[in-house]
Amino acid sequence: MKKFKVEKTFREINEKIKKGRAVVVTAEEMIDVVEKHGTVEAARKIDVVTTGTFSAMCSSGAFLNLGHTSPRIRASKVWLNDVPAYGGIAAVDCYIGATEVVEGDPLNSVYPGEFNYGGGHVIEDLVSGNVVKLRMEGYGTDCYPARKQEKNININDLRDAFLFNPRNAYQNYSCAVNLSDTTIYTYMGMLRPRMANATYCTSGQLSPLFNDPYYRTIGVGTRIFLGGAQGFVAWPGTQHNPGASRTAKGVPRHGAGTLAVVGNLKEMSPQWLAGASMLGYGVSLYVGIGIPIPILNEEMAMFTAVKDEDIFTEVYDYGMDYPKGAAKAIAEVSYKDLRSGTIVIDGKNIVTAPLSSYYKARQIANLLKEWIEGGKFLLGEPQQTLPSV
């Protein structure tokens, strides 16, 4: 006996996409479809649900091949616009990390530091086609005699450039407050004393991994929207933790799944990759990601109909508990409440603000929908799904 009433395969859905007959809706629209028709009927009607997220995502960066110079150099040390890149890969390969701060930045010695420029901004400059100053230093070998090279380049001068982000699209993320008596500056933004504000950072019901909470359709080789181009899921992201506690509907209450993603930087756009400066904390990169979820059966229809009110996250004190490394959740709140602009903890009304852009997340889901409807984007069937429970 069949396990599901509706059973579709990646191949069948791709055939429909090629013929321009696939029915695609965004994760927001899917909520209504399932409410109106139920999961089985929704699974029959809908082929793909598109998701999106646009948020500051540390653990991002790009591999660049700088091309050989004449005379040749073994570029052990590399700087792009004075931001150090890691050169210990090969003669002219380097990795520019999103959170690397420009050399000579006063950091937090003038507290809170402004962190105006870093790796995330270099990546934004590259995808914008801007000129970037490349500086290389080597120690000189018989085959790579040059010790120093300096030139102005843009992304087209790079032999290869691909974004490779080890941890993106966190399935869920905690909400941050500050119980101390002074304003603090964190990667979750500025947090005012005595819980005067709370910040959070996923796109909730639109966010990719909330719509496939057990990673039934997502894994190595899943084709995704990445920074405006078509990229891929390369591997489970660092800190991927499927064992996190979950609600009855399978939605994790904190952290859980993550993705390592890869894509051609040369095809990406600054509209979907933007450098970020977090006051008093450092630099990062805003990354736009969208994942299409194939509705293979009614269970996937049920998962993709997840709503903000069914998604919860824990609230942590970044004033004391978190920095000490002894974080205890002080409350649990729903994304519906977070997105309403106010949450209530211990009878106190707290103003909330996101760090991720719901507006852009929705744009990504819609763009991905257009691509699939137009036959420009085919589903990538994972060679292996992500570790799950």
Place this chain on the structure above:
Amino acid sequence: MYSKKIVIRYTPDIVQQPIIYQFTKKYDLVFNILKARIFPRREGVIVLELTGLKENFDKGIRFLKEMGLHVEPLAKSVSQNTEKCVHCGACTAFCPTGALSFEKPSQKVLFDAEKCNGCELCVSCCPVRAMEINLL
């Protein structure tokens, strides 16, 4: 009653004169100082919210200009760079006047310059530096 927020820029040669006193007394305007700074070379900037009769307000502004001060509405000095803004909304929790808010249902961040009081909190909390204030 008419109410407006303005930015007045002083030059060093007149910074010593009690201009605001003359201005508010002569034209019967209620003023609320939102910000005032004097810089090392003694040039200064002052942000005022003024309330009074429209006629008096206009006359008062003319007086300030005749005194050689540079006057402009605060709304002109603060802007949202819409090219840079990613509409995350981090600023919306900090803005004390509601000048920055989410437009429903698009979730776009809108800036209403008329409501702004020039506190600059948005400049500090914006991760992409989309809020631009030119008060100096």
